[in-house]
Amino acid sequence: MPKVGVEPIRKAALVNATISEIGRAGSLDVTVSQIAKRAGMSAALAHHYFGDKESLFLAAMRHILTVYGAEVRGGLVMAEGPRARLQAIVRTSFSAMNFRGEVVSAWLNFYVMAQTVPEAQRLLGIYQRRLRSNLLADLRPLLGDGAPRAAAMLGALIDGVYLREALTRGQPDREAASGLVLLALESELARGKA
Amino acid sequence: MPKVGVEPIRKAALVNATISEIGRAGSLDVTVSQIAKRAGMSAALAHHYFGDKESLFLAAMRHILTVYGAEVRGGLVMAEGPRARLQAIVRTSFSAMNFRGEVVSAWLNFYVMAQTVPEAQRLLGIYQRRLRSNLLADLRPLLGDGAPRAAAMLGALIDGVYLREALTRGQPDREAASGLVLLALESELARGKA
Amino acid sequence: MPKVGVEPIRKAALVNATISEIGRAGSLDVTVSQIAKRAGMSAALAHHYFGDKESLFLAAMRHILTVYGAEVRGGLVMAEGPRARLQAIVRTSFSAMNFRGEVVSAWLNFYVMAQTVPEAQRLLGIYQRRLRSNLLADLRPLLGDGAPRAAAMLGALIDGVYLREALTRGQPDREAASGLVLLALESELARGKA
Amino acid sequence: MPKVGVEPIRKAALVNATISEIGRAGSLDVTVSQIAKRAGMSAALAHHYFGDKESLFLAAMRHILTVYGAEVRGGLVMAEGPRARLQAIVRTSFSAMNFRGEVVSAWLNFYVMAQTVPEAQRLLGIYQRRLRSNLLADLRPLLGDGAPRAAAMLGALIDGVYLREALTRGQPDREAASGLVLLALESELARGKA
DNA sequence: AATGAATGAGGATTCATTCAT
């Protein structure tokens, strides 16, 4: 039985606290002290584990992307056929997890970070390419050459709908959000066949 | 010959400097001193005219929305028929003006501000409603009851595409951006007729 | 008929505004702009007339002392005999004019100024010596050699009572204040005779 | 052996430095930096311990009142009989400690603070009530019903004499000050018996 | 591993004062 070090536990606590605090503040204007306090430790310890604030933010971003990726993979396991798989991808993008206020808020702020911090931009790029390739894989059998454009469109649409929900304070409407994208998907498929 | 007061000139200079600096920094982490210096005056004068930093940011946001609104109205003048008008709206959203790096950057950061500052949220709401009603007016004759959903979709798509371009450092591709949305528009129209 | 320049009018307005603002703020933390605005002019004009802020404060102090001096002289006109004159002096110190909240407040703050600004200390010295000599003149016939000490005591008592009223926000009680000092005066006189 | 935390030491150093600086400046126009430097630490640390400047001033005020209270209690221990106790109270009010230039200066400025800061007014109120009740307790056996008025008078006189000394730059004369009040006390007692 | 102590750097904001008109 491997002795679990305290380090990963502390780090995880800090990452979660970071996301929570960003959600609470609605911006990246969050102090290390606030984060550390929420994680139940001193600010000095947070620095001990992450070196600096930016690294902590990046770790939080990585965490969100990791969870999102896992969820997508999980959703695809059960889906049969390209259409079902596409729907699963869309639904996962607006899953309860991803629509938690704090996650939405974190996403928005990662967008901002990506303008300044190269590593943040790289991570966001990974997310976008992964989404694109996921969509593409299942659009190809249905749309052939039209698939790349449809993938680009659906990817952008997902982000746009997500963005709008992020801006609407109050409970976001998951059903409406995924419904909108799913119907756009149908339009594309219908058009592809015509 | 009306004597042009110096106040509006100074204010305009500050608003422009604000947008420029936000663009340069890629974030709202811009000091009043930096803005004032770029506008060719002291930080104290900036405070004299705008009271505080937030008001300056909001003025910049208002300015961008105003220009955007004017551009949309301008584009609609020449367009004949609903389809042409819809295309004009889309094209304007990705106009050269709106795709200036600094404007893109400002938009992104206003999204963040909207999570915290009520007035910013209000302004963003105005933009969204205006875009929606513009789209709706011309979609209605073409799609009837299907118009609201299509408007929601196109609005979100515009924002999503804009967002993606904003994140792609380097020259954004205006043609690709509007092409993507215009094709989605065609899909909707085609589907509507079917 | 002498043509009254506008200068004395402006100066008087500024002096009054200064006293009012000090009273309102309860401290010397009053800006020239606030004073000027209350006096109905620009801050620049206030500087034009007084040179700097300190001079304005000193002018206000002088004004208060002048008015107080005039009131004392006025009160003495009617009083007959040393005892009546002493009572008049005491009563004037707690006159309605001197107990206006703003005047009380100004006094307190002049005490502070006197610690730093030589001219303020000089003015305060003048007030104290004048009060002392007034008291002394009428105490001498009644107490002989005991007069100086009694004068010192009564002077300090007047200041002390005044100070306490100044600290009691809410309407100061003029009757109680002068009553206290008048009784102390009686004690002194009684003791002097014994 | 209790490990003495550094916090109380730092706080005490800051309180002392505050009193010293106020004394040196003769006003509350003292910067946190000046205070911190005199206390041998950074301004940031001062804020760390006291939160803001006002709290630091209030702590200084509390300290002075505490020391004064202790001194009074100490002086009363040895005094036998009401008259001796009253004399002890008066003497303590003009003790060497209370007449250190910086303490005098601090008092004066606390009077000003009391006009604006509720907590300062509260503290000053406590001092006044304590002084009054101390005087009253020993005046009652000597003067009966005349005690309250005498207490009010002596309290005000102490403050007035103290104030006058505060305004006289140069070494204050403790003997003269307490002599004046003690003689007033005798007048009152003499009058009470008559 | 963990933290309180400590600070340098920085930033918004205020204000007395000057000056051109």
Next chain:
DNA sequence: GATGAATGAATCCTCATTCAT
């Protein structure tokens, strides 16, 4: 005489980060 324009200097306060223990 009068003022809006303009600014330099100052101050409070915050915070990421370091370090000794």
